[in-house]
Amino acid sequence: xxxxxxxxxxxxxxxxxxxxxxxxxxxxxxxxxxxxxxxxxxxxxxxxxxxxxxxxxxxxxxxxxxxxxxxxxxxxxxxxxxxxxxxxxxxxxxxxxxxxxxxxxxxxx
Amino acid sequence: xxxxxxxxxxxxxxxxxxxxxxxxxxxxxxxxxxxxxxxxxxxxxxxxxxxxxxxxxxxxxxxxxxxxxxxxxxxxxxxxxxxxxxxxxxxxxxxxxxxxxxxxxxxxxxxxxxxxxxxxxxxxxxxxxxxxxxxxxxxxxxxxxxxxxxxxxxxxxxxxxxxxxxxxxxxxxxxxxxxxxxxxxxxxxxxxxxxxxxxxxxxxxx
Numbered sequence: 001x002x003x004x005x006x007x008x009x010x011x012x013x014x015x016x017x018x019x020x021x022x023x024x025x026x027x028x029x030x031x032x033x034x035x036x037x038x039x040x041x042x043x044x045x046x047x048x049x050x051x052x053x054x055x056x057x058x059x060x061x062x063x064x065x066x067x068x069x070x071x072x073x074x075x076x077x078x079x080x081x082x083x084x085x086x087x088x089x090x091x092x093x094x095x096x097x098x099x100x101x102x103x104x105x106x107x108x109x
Numbered sequence: 110x111x112x113x114x115x116x117x118x119x120x121x122x123x124x125x126x127x128x129x130x131x132x133x134x135x136x137x138x139x140x141x142x143x144x145x146x147x148x149x150x151x152x153x154x155x156x157x158x159x160x161x162x163x164x165x166x167x168x169x170x171x172x173x174x175x176x177x178x179x180x181x182x183x184x185x186x187x188x189x190x191x192x193x194x195x196x197x198x199x200x201x202x203x204x205x206x207x208x209x210x211x212x213x214x215x216x217x218x219x220x221x222x223x224x225x226x227x228x229x230x231x232x233x234x235x236x237x238x239x240x241x242x243x244x245x246x247x248x249x250x251x252x253x254x255x256x257x258x259x260x261x262x263x264x265x266x267x268x269x270x271x272x273x274x275x276x277x278x279x280x281x282x283x284x285x286x287x288x289x290x291x292x293x294x295x296x297x298x299x300x301x302x303x304x305x306x307x308x309x310x311x312x313x314x315x
Contacts, residue, residue: 092258
């Protein structure tokens with residue numbers, strides 16, 4: 001059995017905490033890093049992380065990207081998406097195909 | 110660039126074999142790349158739409174939670190959700206696809222979702238938690254397919270490098286070397302024949 005966690009600001013974590021997720025309430029640089037360290041130590045399978053929090057620790061997560069778990073999934077916080085989740089998808093496409101074929105089409109339509 | 114190898118018949122045979130193996134490997138890897146690509150393309154569109162839907166539904170959940178927060182006092186709300194009675198856990202199954210191992214998550218929810226008494230909380234909170242609860246399985250599924258997609262992308266990149274290395278470096282080098290060895294050998298043969306003819310002439314002239 002593995003855990004599911006959430007790293008995000010107060011407003012985002014509150015709703016999910018009631019569902020039984022292990023939530024980490026973060027607001028700044030150091031506590032976000034702290035939260036990431038903690039989920040890496042424990043047996044988390046999925047960690048939902050708000051885009052704003054992810055932006056703060058992107059470098060750190062990049063260094064640990066060889067690890068199979070946890071899988072970080074980007075979610076928008078309650079102020080709306082800043083597009084990082086989509087950007088990550090289009091980066092995958094670029095890596096696989098060479099050019100981003102999907103998100104460019106969106107602009108055309 | 111030629112490989113530095115003695116121009117002998119042994120080496121020629123050995124090299125020809127290597128060319129055959131390399132070509133076969135190249136074909137196999139190319140097929141693998143195409144298949145990976147096919148799967149990637151099939152997945153990517155779904156994932157993109159899925160992400161858009163999930164993000165939208167998550168925003169709805171935030172909104173409904175905001176309504177609940179507005180009608181309840183912060184202390185009461187805090188108290189209501191302080192100790193969740195529901196527990197969520199994740200099971201991981203592995204799915205092998207081509208040469209990658211993709212995780213598939215299944216969410217398990219246990220216990221009552223409403224961790225508070227009905228008297229002090231508003232029904233808006235119930236509604237908000239309902240929406241959050243509905244989004245959660247989607248989020249977990251999204252995490253799993255995005256992970257598979259990431260792994261696929263990595264594998265495609267790796268395979269493409271290998272295909273290119275074989276196609277543009279190893280195979281041309283081997284073929285060039287085979288050709289140059291064959292040329293040298295036939296040159297030697299011609300030299301031997303002319304030498305023999307010359308010797309014959311000299312012997313006959315006596």
